[in-house]
Amino acid sequence: NAGVMQNPRHLVRRRGQEARLRCSPMKGHSHVYWYRQLPEEGLKFMVYLQKENIIDESGMPKERFSAEFPKEGPSILRIQQVVRGDSAAYFCASSPMMGEQFFGPGTRLTVL
Amino acid sequence: KQEVTQIPAALSVPEGENLVLNCSFTDSAIYNLQWFRQDPGKGLTSLLLIQSSQREQTSGRLNASLDKSSGRSTLYIAASQPGDSATYLCAVPSGGYQKVTFGTGTKLQVIP
Numbered sequence: 001n002a003g004v005m006q007n008p009r010h011l012v013r014r015r016g017q018e019a020r021l022r023c024s025p026m027k028g029h030s031h032v033y034w035y036r037q038l039p040e041e042g043l044k045f046m047v048y049l050q051k052e053n054i055i056d057e058s059g060m061p062k063e064r065f066s067a068e069f070p071k072e073g074p075s076i077l078r079i080q081q082v083v084r085g086d087s088a089a090y091f092c093a094s095s096p097m098m099g100e101q102f103f104g105p106g107t108r109l110t111v112l
Numbered sequence: 113k114q115e116v117t118q119i120p121a122a123l124s125v126p127e128g129e130n131l132v133l134n135c136s137f138t139d140s141a142i143y144n145l146q147w148f149r150q151d152p153g154k155g156l157t158s159l160l161l162i163q164s165s166q167r168e169q170t171s172g173r174l175n176a177s178l179d180k181s182s183g184r185s186t187l188y189i190a191a192s193q194p195g196d197s198a199t200y201l202c203a204v205p206s207g208g209y210q211k212v213t214f215g216t217g218t219k220l221q222v223i224p
Contacts (some may be wrong), residue, residue: 033212043156043201043214056211091155092214100146101212102205105155 002026004094004104005074012110019079019086021107025094032075033101034060034067037089049075082111114139114206116145116215124221125192133187133218147176147187148201150217156201160187162200190224 005024013019025032033047045059049069060067063084069075079086089108093101115138125131135145160176161170162185168177170171175178175188189196202215 024124035214042216044211045211048211071123100144100158102158103148105158108153 002056004092004102006090006092006104006105007105009105010110011054012107013082014112015083016081019082019109019111020080021077021090021092021109023075023077023092023094023104025075025092026102029094029096029099029102032069033077033095034077034094035091035093037091038087043091046077079109083110084111087111092100114204114213115211116204118200118202118215118218119142120218121216122219122221124223126223127192127194128158128217129192129222130188130190131192131220133189133200133202133220135185135187135215137183137202137204137213138186139204139206142180142204142206144205145176145185146203146212147174147185148203150167150199150201152199161199192220194222194224195221196220 004026007022032049036046037043047060047067052071063081066078066107082083087110089106091106092104095101118138119134129146146161147159149159150156162169162178172188178185199219201217203212205212
């Protein structure tokens, strides 16, 4: 049973471009969470999704950021028109209902 | 709103010492509590998960305790080794499901 997979592991974008981060949860997990870790800061919750539903997006910036978890395929965190302040490590986690969260290796986004 | 604090923020000990990391949380209505390890530039490694009905969990040289009523957890590391050097994070779900709030972290350095 493969763990949570994230790709790409490293992503470089220029200001104004779009960034797409992918997360494949562990097999059998229907809950996905995205977290952001800014340089020298702690991990902050962004969004919680179940299949085809956003349950809680209270931690996600209102503009430029969106997330989805379609019926088929990975969860996608999309950042439009990236700015330097978006440079961070983005972690995805998955869990079965009310279970332990398992984290992916993260995607490190660098905005030039 | 759940707030999670970890003390100390940084700790440097000689190899072989036993040590205790502390975590406190403000909302005691939790389902579980997780301790993670994060190496520089890396992802999260889950160390221990304590369910709300448990008081402690052990894995090798690690022992985590949970006191829900007082909003505290401790991570005990026995016979510390240089390989234990990392940042240790306490994480608590809240909000009726598993939206996780992370602590501020304790950066541990074990000196050979």
